[in-house]
Amino acid sequence: MRDDELKSALVDEARDDWIDLLHAVALVKIVEGGEGRVTLLRRAGPMMVDLVREGRLVCGEPAINPARGFEPWTLGAAEAATVVEQHVQRVLDGEESLVPWEPCSFALPEYVPGDSCPTR
Numbered sequence: 400m401r402d403d404e405l406k407s408a409l410v411d412e413a414r415d416d417w418i419d420l421l422h423a424v425a426l427v428k429i430v431e432g433g434e435g436r437v438t439l440l441r442r443a444g445p446m447m448v449d450l451v452r453e454g455r456l457v458c459g460e461p462a463i464n465p466a467r468g469f470e471p472w473t474l475g476a477a478e479a480a481t482v483v484e485q486h487v488q489r490v491l492d493g494e495e496s497l498v499p500w501e502p503c504s505f506a507l508p509e510y511v512p513g514d515s516c517p518t519r
Contacts, residue, residue, distance in 0.1 A: 400430055406446055410455055410507070417461070417469060417504040420487070420497065423447050436497050437490065444487035447505065452480035457511050458503040469506045479503075 400408075405427070412418050412426055423443035424436050433439050450456040458479040459471035472479050486502040489495040 402446065405430065405442075406450055406455070409443075409446060409450060413456060413505060413507050413510075417506045417510075419500045419504055420444065420447060421499055424497070440487060440490060440497060444484075444491070448480050448484045448487065451483055451505070452476055454508060456505040457508050458483065459506060459511070460504055469504070469511055471506070471511050472503065 408426060408430060409418070409423055412422060420440065420443065421436070423446065424439040427433065427439045427443045431442070433442075447456070451458055454476045457469075457471045457476075458474070459469050462468055462470045472482075474482065483502060486495070490497050495501075
């Protein structure tokens with residue numbers, strides 16, 4: 400699958416609910432096949448970084464107050480992408496484990512409440 404098609408599939412995945420890196424890894428496995436989370440992260444990680452950098456996905460966390468929904472990071476898109484990129488590299492280098500919801504959750508910009516979205 401071409402990169403732009405896979406990126407679109409990742410964005411579509413985020414239409415239903417927030418996603419994380421493991422969602423991206425699972426989608427790559429379903430669409431392209433392959434084995435091993437870290438191996439699949441080599442493909443999925445850079446795509447997620449690009450999507451954040453492009454402003455198509457926003458990094459953040461579920462809000463402590465459920466009524467607020469998703470709380471985006473206060474970083475701009477480029478800075479947030481760098482944080483994700485560094486995390487992915489540490490996982491690929493074996494310095495960290497790939498765990499759910501780390502380093503963040505990813506949401507579509509239109510699902511972020513108010514004007515707090517740094518990519519707008």
